[in-house]
Amino acid sequence: MSLKFALNDGTRIPWLGFGTGTALYSRDAAASVKAAIEAGVSHLDGAQMYGNEDSLGQGIKDSRIARDKVYITTKLVESPADTIKNTLKTSLKKLGVDYVDLFLIHTPVTALKEGKLKQWWKEMEEIKKEGLSKSIGVSNFTVENLQLVLEEATVIPAVNQIELHPYVWDTASHIYDFCKEKGIVIESFGALSPIFRASGGPIDPVLASAAERLTKESGSPVSPGQVLFKWLIQKGVVAVTTSSKVSRIKESLATASLPDLTSEEISAIETEGSKWHKRFFGKRIYNEA
Template sequence: MNSDTSGFKPDAFGTLPKQQEYIPNLKLSDGNEIPMLGYGLGTANSKRGNKDELDQKIVNDTLTAIRNGFYHLDCAESYGNERELSAAIAQSPVPRSKLFITTKTSCRPGESVETAFSRSLSKLGVDYVDLYLIHSPFFAESPRQLQEKWAEMEALKDSGRVRSIGVSNYLREHLEAVLETAKHPPVVNQIEYHPYLQHTGGLLDFLREKGIAVEAYGPLTAVTKAAPGPVDPIYERLAAKYGVSSAEVALRWCLDQGIVTLTTSGNEERLKNYQAKLPMFKLTPKEVEDIAEAGRKKHYRGFWKGKFDEDDRR
């Protein structure tokens, strides 16, 4: 590794990370930075049962993640676990200023973004969030509704209580509608991304053209949910080559494309290995493409299945 990479920053326009002794931050188009490896309090850590009762397991899993260097923490109001993240933050010795906190609004009918955000801020017990996302575009019945909600997001950014604003699960047509009227363009689009869902049709190229960072949830799907499949032998071969696990190859595949990557694992040994091993190796461009090419032979969508036809790969 070369010390001249110490000031290097991958960015939302597609500048790729170099191999370093750590996983770098990615520079967003608004000038802020986001850690490229994050811990997601996502579907795997959604609240079960009584949502008013604190789920200590979620708190403990989040504390485990923080203790092992995961300072990028991603949650959402729809997961019902913002209070658990708040408890973990309060119990952790890591100061708030070192954490990167994301939450999301579901855009409930008849409710303003301001109302949703104020409720989330109260549950989180913080006075600002680093990134606030609209969880999906599917609340909207017209481009105008997408634009109106985005204007409400912009007002939050202008208030100083949100450092960066973005979206999740948006397709190109949703983003084009938002960009027609946006004063502050979205800086992130968080999407399901793995070899079996690469969003054919140019979504990633469009995002990079517009300076919208790609953030992946479900990056381990080919290992955890969609196996067996055509990428398995490539993952296994590269895992043996680099002395890592197939899961670490899967995460590195995303990182090497300049994609912010989330994991939801609550296993401490696994989290330690991610932090220790992911900086130790980098896939070659050919290896990245080999995985991509094999992945295109199979289609699997783990989330929002009801919004897409079975073979819709967008």
């Protein structure tokens, strides 16, 4: 039984999602999605902005997985040209499904600029009521953005998908704490950044020694990437990642059954991680140059 986290609306989300942005952005994702599902992935993360929802749907269809065995997310384009509901209906057609499991406001930027964030959220609540998406949530939201939504929300966002890895922990931890208090699950993207977008930093030795200990304890090789995923799992955070390599997808999925990190290892990841600040996505949302 694969690991899932409970959401505040009674549904459950698989801890690892396979993303069709970044490496697959604007590209045909069908073969990669099919390969990921065959490797054991049951959670796919798409977005209107990625320009490939049709191929995400095709990959799911090609895999022949039953609809109720796969968890599908899509996200509202930054500046919708139609009503939010109509954009989702277009997405459903492209994906070839009657509903998605999770629909997210991809970024708050346009809604904030137009003073429409609360109105957008009302439309999201309608979408959930109509069953076009089982769960609704947000992405790239700061605490202030969430507070604004919560002022009038009748449905609390189920998730907030944000860039989360140790090199943004200095600024992201207060979003994590706020979401935890409100029952909003954090989804992480960019989790592997300390390994290949910002290698040579202060957490390298921490990841290496935890990987070495877990390798000895589990009797099979554990990688620094798995240590990062384990850190997320133990914090109750969903990991949205991607890979062109089936072996790496399988390795990532296997993280759930590894022994736990110790509390000392977790605090070393957070203390050493906070010594560097490296954000790779959405700098304008966080007012960073």
